[in-house]
Each structure stands twice: as C-alpha cells, then as structure tokens.
Amino acid sequence: MSKIFRFNEYAVIAFFLCIATQAALAQEGFIDCRKFGNNIVIKIDGDPSDWPINLYGDPAELPDIDPAENIGNNATSNAVNQVPLKTGDHFVYNSKKVLISSAASLDTEGEGDFEATTYIGWDDTGFYLLNVAKDSYISWDDGYSGTRDASNLPGFTNDGIEMWFDNDNDRLPPNINNDQTSQFDLQTAFNIDAAIMKEEFDSEAIMANGLPQDFAIFRSALNTDDAKEGEILAKVERAVKLDSNPMLEHKAYVQEIKFPWGVFPSFDKGEPIGFNINWIDFDATNFQLMRWLQANESDVQYFREMRFTSNNPLGEAALLPEWSIY
Numbered sequence: 001m002s003k004i005f006r007f008n009e010y011a012v013i014a015f016f017l018c019i020a021t022q023a024a025l026a027q028e029g030f031i032d033c034r035k036f037g038n039n040i041v042i043k044i045d046g047d048p049s050d051w052p053i054n055l056y057g058d059p060a061e062l063p064d065i066d067p068a069e070n071i072g073n074n075a076t077s078n079a080v081n082q083v084p085l086k087t088g089d090h091f092v093y094n095s096k097k098v099l100i101s102s103a104a105s106l107d108t109e110g111e112g113d114f115e116a117t118t119y120i121g122w123d124d125t126g127f128y129l130l131n132v133a134k135d136s137y138i139s140w141d142d143g144y145s146g147t148r149d150a151s152n153l154p155g156f157t158n159d160g161i162e163m164w165f166d167n168d169n170d171r172l173p174p175n176i177n178n179d180q181t182s183q184f185d186l187q188t189a190f191n192i193d194a195a196i197m198k199e200e201f202d203s204e205a206i207m208a209n210g211l212p213q214d215f216a217i218f219r220s221a222l223n224t225d226d227a228k229e230g231e232i233l234a235k236v237e238r239a240v241k242l243d244s245n246p247m248l249e250h251k252a253y254v255q256e257i258k259f260p261w262g263v264f265p266s267f268d269k270g271e272p273i274g275f276n277i278n279w280i281d282f283d284a285t286n287f288q289l290m291r292w293l294q295a296n297e298s299d300v301q302y303f304r305e306m307r308f309t310s311n312n313p314l315g316e317a318a319l320l321p322e323w324s325i326y
C-alpha cells in the first residue's frame with residue numbers, strides 16, 4: 001500500500017508541477033519591444049528605409065480564432081488566461097488570428113485585400129511604431145463619409161491603427177470605455193486623414209475644436225479638455241506617406257509615429273506595460289476593426305505585456321525587403 005500511495009503521490013505532484021509549468025510558460029509570452037542599436041537613427045517622415053527591418057524576428061501572436069467566434073467582442077476559447085502568447089518583436093495582420101469588431105460591417109468585396117506589418121522599437125528618447133499596410137481601397141470616398149464633402153466630420157474617418165496602453169501594467173480598470181478615471185490607461189488612434197485630405201482637397205486635417213484630425217486620445221483621464229489634449233498630442237511625432245500611385249489609385253501606405261518618454265504618465269522604458277493594437281480598414285465606407293488581442297479592446301484585462309528589452313538590439317539598418325511601396 002505504501003508503495004502504491006507513494007507512486008500516486010508522486011504522480012499527483014508531477015501533474016501539478018506540469019500544470020504550473022504550463023501556466024508559467026503561458027505567462028512568459030510577451031511582446032518584445034527591442035532597443036535600437038546606437039547606429040540607428042529613426043526619422044519620423046513616413047519613409048521606412050531607416051528601420052532595420054531585416055533584423056526583426058518572429059511576430060508576437062496568439063493562436064487561430066475559431067471562425068464561429070468572429071465577428072464578436074471576445075474569442076472566448078482564446079481567453080487570455082488559457083492561451084499562451086508567442087513572444088515576438090512585431091505584429092503581422094493575420095485574418096485567422098484577428099477578431100473583427102461586432103460593430104463592424106464586414107465588406108465582402110474588400111475582404112482579403114488588406115495586409116499589414118507593424119514594427120516597434122525604442123531608444124533613449126522614445127517609443128517608435130511603424131505600420132506598413134497594403135489595401136485596395138484607399139481614398140476619402142472609401143472612408144467614413146463616402147462623400148466628397150470633407151467638412152464637419154468626426155475625428156476618425158479613414159484607415160489607420162489604434163494603440164492601447166496600460167502603462168501601470170495592472171490590467172485595471174476593467175474597461176477603459178466605461179471607466180476613464182485613470183491617466184495610466186488610454187486608447188490612441190492614428191489615421192491617414194491628413195495625407196488623404198492634403199492630396200484630394202488640398203486642405204489640412206484639423207477638426208472644429210482645433211485638434212489634429214489624424215491623431216487623437218480617445219479614452220483616458222487625460223481627455224479633460226481640448227487644450228490639455230492638444231498639448232499632449234503636440235509632443236507626439238507622426239507621419240503618413242501614401243504609395244507613389246496617382247490620386248484615387250493608392251494601394252499602400254506607411255504610418256510612422258514616435259511617443260517621447262514622459263508624454264503619458266507612467267510610460268517609461270524601465271517598466272513593462274500592457275499593450276494592444278487594432279488595425280482599422282474602411283472599404284467603400286464599410287468599417288472593419290481588426291483586434292490583435294482577440295477581445296474587446298476596451299477590456300484592459302486582455303492586454304498583453306510589452307517589455308522594453310535591450311539584450312538583443314536592432315542594429316544595422318536595411319531597406320524594406322518585401323514591403324517597399326516606392
């Protein structure tokens with residue numbers, strides 16, 4: 001009996017050790033934001049040729065979503081505590097892995113025409129993001145309005161990318177949309193409005209309240225008034241470049257952005273943060289919000305940890321090998 005008991009005891013211990021190990025492995029997955037090498041100088045101009053694209057490794061990604069769960073607010077089978085994140089240093093749009101917002105109108109004509117790779121990095125001055133997208137529908141008419149009238153429109157009217165920050169890395173409040181009392185948790189968005197409006201209307205992308213239309217803080221305690229928001233946004237560098245095709249025939253665009261350290265409270269390279277991105281694609285006015293984290297993007301509990309690492313720096317720069325659009 002004692003031998004059988006001891007065997008079973010060891011089996012139970014081994015079982016729980018295995019479970020604990022799997023849990024630890026699941027928690028170890030993270031978004032690896034690598035530091036740029038000392039020889040890398042990123043200029044925010046929409047030209048990706050100064051990014052060391054050839055030195056990036058695997059993308060950070062989650063498993064495929066059950067097609068039955070898309071379109072929706074959460075991929076329940078891929079709940080954040082059940083599915084491990086594959087550590088990676090950038091993001092790649094994958095239609096099998098993104099969750100389409102339940103508020104979206106999935107455009108069957110444009111479905112499948114979208115591709116994107118989003119690179120990240122940091123140096124001693126700030127956090128950088130480069131979004132390179134291919135899309136068959138890029139124009140003002142394909143955006144929110146579907147009209148040639150560029151006046152009196154909401155702040156986000158065209159393609160782009162959303163960024164979500166949990167700067168204190170506590171996964172609270174439960175939902176940024178419902179609770180905007182924390183300055184550490186915010187949603188930002190960056191679109192191609194400015195480039196489109198300049199080309200098609202020869203006008204600047206400025207909203208009625210005087211804030212830039214291409215970039216905004218949507219949800220945060222920082223949104224106390226327009227003046228304060230404008231002061232913050234003025235510190236964030238960004239640029240958009242459309243491909244070299246003629247107007248109304250564009251098939252690709254580049255977005256480049258830099259958040260200097262200290263712009264947002266608790267946003268610092270010394271500590272990990274919670275992070276998520278959503279790709280936004282308007283096709284013939286149909287809105288598609290594609291969530292990398294496979295969940296309601298306002299729910300901070302689903303954010304994944306991004307670490308600012310320096311042990312494997314991004315060194316010598318090289319031209320974009322496969323995404324060049326010029």
